[in-house]
Amino acid sequence: MIRSTFKFLLAIILFSACADAIEEADVNQSQNIEGQWLGTITLSDSIDLNFDFTLAEAEGGNYAFRIQNAGNVVEAQMLAMEADSFFKVEVPVFANYLLVKLGDSTMSGFYYNPDAEDYKLPFEAEMSTQSRYPLAAIDPALSGNYRMDFSANTDDENSALAHLEIVGEKVYGSIMTETGDYRFLEGGISDGLAQLSTFDGGFLYYFRFEMGDTLRGTFFSGRTYQEDFIAYRDDSFSLRNADSLTFIKEDYDGLAFSFPNLKGDTISLNNPEFAGKPVIVQIMGSWCPNCLDESLYLKEQYEQYHKDGLEIVGLTFERARTYEMALKRASKMERDLALPYPILLAGATRDDKAAELLPMLNHVMSYPTSIYLNRQHEVVKIHTGFAGPGTPVYEDFVAENDKFIQSLIH
Structure with a gap:
């Protein structure tokens, strides 16, 4: 009994630090919360990154929390805590997590990175089948490869290869650099503004740009990072060969560890x-x-x-x-x-x-x-x-x- 009481008090203490920013909500226990949800994590300067996920009931009052990005699914878990209506969303591999309070077809809370100092971003979600960003008819000819220059005309300029694919009113994309890629991007274009994002539980990527002969916009990542870019349609552009960038120094015989x-x-x-x-x-x-x-x-x-x-x-x-x-x-x-x-x-x-x-x-x-x-x-x-x-x-x-x-x- 003492151990149960202690665990309950510990859960209450854990959430008290963020309770002032989590809206109180009366949960209707008969409410069916299984289905499609639209989530939002607010980055720096009130930039909202939207993502889709589904909830499905699991054992012990827990839920399967499946994050969706351009056909890719991250199988996370929404685990019930001792404090009523509070849950912790744990994702595969990454240490980052969400702490949320479940309401009536809504939830709110924070996204945490425990390996960074004071890393806490507001999160909210609602049951919804609408797309993560506004959609409108898109010219399919916009599909293809683009040369993307980050921090153009500065000492920090670096180039990437962007690939956009138009499917109906949706835009799917990938952006490749010489160190990797920004994984599964999804979004849309409305009134000439394109928005693409991905959230895999560990990283937050959001691209916003104006459409035209030249794409001009800003890349946002995490709580503080942002970088401007311009992009041009260029199906011939390529990055350097990934097998040519790293090598063994001449005065070493080989690899050792x-x-x-x-x-x-x-x-x-x-x-x-x-x-x-x-x-x-x-x-x-x-x-x-x-x-x-x-x-x-x-x-x-x-x-x-x-x-x-x-x-x-x-x-x-x-x-x-x-x-x-x-x-x-x-x-x-x-x-x-x-x-x-x-x-x-x-x-x-x-x-x-x-x-x-x-x-x-x-x-x-x-x-x-x-x-x-x-x-x-x-x-x-x-x-x-x-x-x-x-x-x-x-x-x-x-x-x-x-x-x-x-x-x-x-």
């Missing part, structure tokens, strides 16, 4: 399980959405080719506050993705720099970066970044890289 696995055992390339086998070494982090995509891809390769000798090992560089918390983050990623290959905790906090711990590389410009070794453990390829299944180049990459992996094995 020694880091603890999630059980605390030190693992290196000299371990007997790697001897005489081709190895893919993945530089990654549980906080990184492109690493999630690449990990699922590498999981498929491991399951297909491990019997032929292929080994894969992940070197995760976490951004937690402590080593213990970093271990929890990495373990959650390994568990949620059911990764069959070993994960080594190479770095725990932001102070642990991958470039310093792997000094043989000319740089670590992207998470993820994957290093391919032949059976003699010579570096034969380094792939920087990862353009995942939300991009039009993914299937071609999978086909080409499959042939390359087969060449390492045979």
Whole structure:
């Protein structure tokens, strides 16, 4: 009885810090809240990022909370807490979460990033089948590739490849950079204003731009980041080859590392399980959405080719506050993705720099970066970044890289 009372008081204390901003609501217990919802997370400067999700009843008063972006579904859980009508929404892999109070066909609360200082963004939602942004008839000729220049005409200018696809009144998109992609973007165009967004539980991306011969707009991410861009239709534009950006420095013989696995055992390339086998070494982090995509891809390769000798090992560089918390983050990623290959905790906090711990590389410009070794453990390829299944180049990459992996094995 004492333990139950303590847990109840703890839940009340947890929510009291944000109760002043969460609207009170009388919940009609007979209200059916299963179905389609429209959620909004407010970023800096009152910028609203909208996203779609569905609720379906699960065991124990919990709900399946399925986040939807351009056909991609994130299977989150909305878990009932001791405090009446309060829920915690936990997402796969990422440490971020929502704390919400359920009302009558509405919910409100906050979105938290526990690894950042005072990271709390307002969240609200309502049962709705309307699109996340206003829609209008769109010229299908707008579909295609665009060269996108961020911070144009400044020292920070950098280019990306945007792909837009018009389907009816909706716009789907992907934006690829030399370090990865912004994953599954969805939105629409109304009165000449295009709005695209994605929310995967860990990252918040929102693009807003005016349509025309030149697309001009702003990219918003998280609570503070924003960057202007311009884009031009250019079906011939391409990014640099991802296999050419990272390499071993001339004064080093090859790749070497020694880091603890999630059980605390030190693992290196000299371990007997790697001897005489081709190895893919993945530089990654549980906080990184492109690493999630690449990990699922590498999981498929491991399951297909491990019997032929292929080994894969992940070197995760976490951004937690402590080593213990970093271990929890990495373990959650390994568990949620059911990764069959070993994960080594190479770095725990932001102070642990991958470039310093792997000094043989000319740089670590992207998470993820994957290093391919032949059976003699010579570096034969380094792939920087990862353009995942939300991009039009993914299937071609999978086909080409499959042939390359087969060449390492045979």
